Amino acid sequence: MVTRLKDVDAVTVGFGWTGAILARELTKAGLNVVGLERGPDRVPGEDFILPSVRDELRYAQRLELMVDNSIDTITFRNFPNEQALPIRRIGAFLPGEGTGGSGIHWGALLWRNLPSDFRVRSALTERYGKNAIPDDMTIQDWPVSYDELEPHYDRYDRLCGASGQAGNVQGKKIDGGNIFEGARANHYPNAPIKSSNAGVMYGAAAKSLGYHPFPAPVAIASSAYTNPENVTLGACEYCGYCNRIACETNSKASANSTILPVLRLDPKFELRSRCFVTKLSYDKAAKRVVSVTYTDMRNGEEYEQPAGIVILSSFVFGNVQHLLLAGIGEPYDRDSGKGLVGKNYAYQYEAGASAFFEDKELNPYWGSAGMGVVIDDFNGESFDHGGLGFFGGGYIACNTAGAPPIAGRTVPHGTPEWGSEWKRATVKWYHHAARFNTQGSVYANRNNFMDLDPTYKDVFGRPLIRLSYNPPDNEYNMSRFLLTKLEGIIKAMNPTAYDMHPRPKTFTVVPYQSTHNTGGTMTGADPKSSVVNRYLQAWDAHNLFVQGASVFPQQHGYNPTGTVGALAYWSAQAITTKYLKNPGPLVQA
Amino acid sequence: MRDKNSGLTPGALFIAAFGAGLLATTAATTAFAADADHGKAVFQTCAACHTDRPDAIGPSLRGVVGRKSASVDGFHYSDAMKRANLTWDEANLRDYLKDPQAKVKGNRMPFGGVSNGTDLDDLVAYLKDYK
Numbered sequence: 042m043v044t045r046l047k048d049v050d051a052v053t054v055g056f057g058w059t060g061a062i063l064a065r066e067l068t069k070a071g072l073n074v075v076g077l078e079r080g081p082d083r084v085p086g087e088d089f090i091l092p093s094v095r096d097e098l099r100y101a102q103r104l105e106l107m108v109d110n111s112i113d114t115i116t117f118r119n120f121p122n123e124q125a126l127p128i129r130r131i132g133a134f135l136p137g138e139g140t141g142g143s144g145i146h147w148g149a150l151l152w153r154n155l156p157s158d159f160r161v162r163s164a165l166t167e168r169y170g171k172n173a174i175p176d177d178m179t180i181q182d183w184p185v186s187y188d189e190l191e192p193h194y195d196r197y198d199r200l201c202g203a204s205g206q207a208g209n210v211q212g213k214k215i216d217g218g219n220i221f222e223g224a225r226a227n228h229y230p231n232a233p234i235k236s237s238n239a240g241v242m243y244g245a246a247a248k249s250l251g252y253h254p255f256p257a258p259v260a261i262a263s264s265a266y267t268n269p270e271n272v273t274l275g276a277c278e279y280c281g282y283c284n285r286i287a288c289e290t291n292s293k294a295s296a297n298s299t300i301l302p303v304l305r306l307d308p309k310f311e312l313r314s315r316c317f318v319t320k321l322s323y324d325k326a327a328k329r330v331v332s333v334t335y336t337d338m339r340n341g342e343e344y345e346q347p348a349g350i351v352i353l354s355s356f357v358f359g360n361v362q363h364l365l366l367a368g369i370g371e372p373y374d375r376d377s378g379k380g381l382v383g384k385n386y387a388y389q390y391e392a393g394a395s396a397f398f399e400d401k402e403l404n405p406y407w408g409s410a411g412m413g414v415v416i417d418d419f420n421g422e423s424f425d426h427g428g429l430g431f432f433g434g435g436y437i438a439c440n441t442a443g444a445p446p447i448a449g450r451t452v453p454h455g456t457p458e459w460g461s462e463w464k465r466a467t468v469k470w471y472h473h474a475a476r477f478n479t480q481g482s483v484y485a486n487r488n489n490f491m492d493l494d495p496t497y498k499d500v501f502g503r504p505l506i507r508l509s510y511n512p513p514d515n516e517y518n519m520s521r522f523l524l525t526k527l528e529g530i531i532k533a534m535n536p537t538a539y540d541m542h543p544r545p546k547t548f549t550v551v552p553y554q555s556t557h558n559t560g561g562t563m564t565g566a567d568p569k570s571s572v573v574n575r576y577l578q579a580w581d582a583h584n585l586f587v588q589g590a591s592v593f594p595q596q597h598g599y600n601p602t603g604t605v606g607a608l609a610y611w612s613a614q615a616i617t618t619k620y621l622k623n624p625g626p627l628v629q630a
Numbered sequence: 631m632r633d634k635n636s637g638l639t640p641g642a643l644f645i646a647a648f649g650a651g652l653l654a655t656t657a658a659t660t661a662f663a664a665d666a667d668h669g670k671a672v673f674q675t676c677a678a679c680h681t682d683r684p685d686a687i688g689p690s691l692r693g694v695v696g697r698k699s700a701s702v703d704g705f706h707y708s709d710a711m712k713r714a715n716l717t718w719d720e721a722n723l724r725d726y727l728k729d730p731q732a733k734v735k736g737n738r739m740p741f742g743g744v745s746n747g748t749d750l751d752d753l754v755a756y757l758k759d760y761k
Contacts, residue, residue: 086687089687090706265674266674275675275678278741278742280740290679290740291687292678302685306683
């Protein structure tokens with residue numbers, strides 16, 4: 042039996058970054074908000090503390106902060122003519138679970154898209170001609186511009202205590218920063234985090250080749266910093282453990298460290314953890330979501346929570362699954378090209394390298410999740426694609442996030458993977474190895490999408506999301522191009538040896554690559570081309586606001602979370618200043 | 631550890647100087663007696679964890695001067711701190727904050743210590759009145 046609960050003003054389905062930002066903004070506007078989170082509550086004072094937090098085996102290998110695949114997963118196939126199979130244990134991407142979501146274990150790289158990224162179809166057409174974009178490349182312009190989002194990017198920077206070197210403040214280019222970025226109103230709130238020896242060597246080599254290196258921008262405070270919520274973040278201690286792990290000093294920003302300390306004390310907010318939302322009840326005639334139904338995972342009891350506003354703030358797969366199951370919007374059909382829910386899935390195309398420097402002491406054990414030195418000379422429309430045979434691009438980095446005892450053993454290609462020879466090689470090279478990455482865009486393609494699996498179901502009996510994805514040749518060529526540029530820089534660093542790690546042409550769901558899944562509920566200018574409008578309001582349900590990277594029409598050459606945070610503030614502002622006064626569609630179809 | 635290995639790009643140095651401006655100016659005014667106002671600025675480093683909120687990573691430091699070690703109700707202290715049996719008088723606090731692992735070996739506070747003597751004096755001066 043389902044227990045029907047009392048109405049609330051707003052409910053969030055999922056409680057990571059976007060759930061927390063929306064809950065905070067809506068409670069500030071006077072609403073009573075319930076945050077529903079399928080996983081456990083994660084409290085810094087209980088869960089982010091030494092010595093347990095620096096346990097690479099528990100968190101980075103056994104994935105304690107990630108989704109529980111005994112309850113839920115997705116199925117995967119490369120091509121639409123294949124039978125999809127369930128991912129029994131997540132690998133290539135690691136969505137988080139519990140309050141804070143993936144924003145606890147993230148690498149904290151805090152990027153903005155380029156201004157031209159937001160009008161990518163127009164920009165490519167203007168520069169390369171109206172026939173330049175291939176028919177199967179289903180990219181489209183965003184319905185919101187960089188300039189409109191800039192104040193919200195800035196707000197998110199300040200919330201997180203971001204550290205970095207600006208390269209463009211109010212149109213003034215600054216050497217040592219990213220001169221290709223869009224204009225910022227302000228500098229980063231904190232100075233860049235430090236660079237490692239390898240990072241400094243990489244920066245010098247990149248500069249010698251005429252590129253423009255700068256320290257990677259991160260949502261990690263380089264010094265103690267009090268954010269606009271009056272929450273103080275600690276200075277990063279460079280422990281070298283924080284990828285896939287929580288931060289022990291409240292330096293790496295998470296919803297838990299930046300917003301929840303305030304929300305937890307707010308009587309207008311109620312957090313319900315271990316509450317797994319299984320259903321949105323949709324009134325198609327009224328174009329409203331009436332309620333959400335959830336299961337309390339501690340005892341299996343079911344509850345129906347009616348709400349005035351529903352914030353859909355789960356991971357990409359969950360957002361798409363909820364819309365498909367509720368019948369909100371038309372499911373994408375790859376064969377006819379009709380429908381939109383599930384369309385334009387993209388997955389960040391990364392490929393790396395490692396290099397070895399016999400005579401250089403690189404001290405790889407210290408670091409910070411996103412720490413690195415980067416060039417952004419070959420991203421988006423910052424360079425000419427004439428004659429290259431692909432569109433898009435990415436940034437190229439020397440990553441020095443630390444080298445913890447299990448995973449931080451980079452050895453030259455050809456070394457056995459275990460045994461005495463492997464041990465000798467890890468001892469020989471531990472202090473002398475550097476790692477690199479290229480972080481590439483994925484321009485949407487008609488063959489890459491999500492729908493409901495016809496065979497496999499989750500523990501509640503709901504069809505799993507079925508992912509059909511393989512990087513198109515465009516992305517493969519883009520990645521190869523970035524790797525040749527990276528190889529040039531590595532050679533200029535004069536290594537003893539180096540290995541390039543191109544991705545195979547066929548995507549595999551192991552090993553880990555990134556958690557940057559995007560698309561499926563894309564934002565756009567009209568209901569013919571998008572699932573949500575420019576304020577992330579569903580065209581087919583005016584009280585439903587879909588948050589997160591599922592609204593990306595395609596993926597640009599940057600980590601998504603900066604744009605996810607900015608969009609959350611942008612959407613929240615539209616709700617509090619427009620929707621509350623006049624509930625209904627904010628954009629006329 | 632950090633200082634020996636740090637390497638900032640030229641641009642990073644520019645911004646580091648820009649960011650540190652506020653602290654440096656206040657530090658310059660602490661010529662003679664301990665300066666609790668400056669101590670408050672130093673305390674920012676502590677404030678990320680030592681808040682009065684229920685989800686805090688560290689115990690509240692209100693009224694810490696004169697308190698017994700490991701005595702905040704409900705806080706999960708390390709075994710090392712439980713065994714320390716100290717009274718947080720000014721001398722003990724100063725020693726501890728200068729090098730936490732030297733004073734209480736094995737405690738679980740992830741903080742390397744305050745190396746600058748003036749900062750340390752001012753921080754202790756601030757904590758005396760932090761109630």
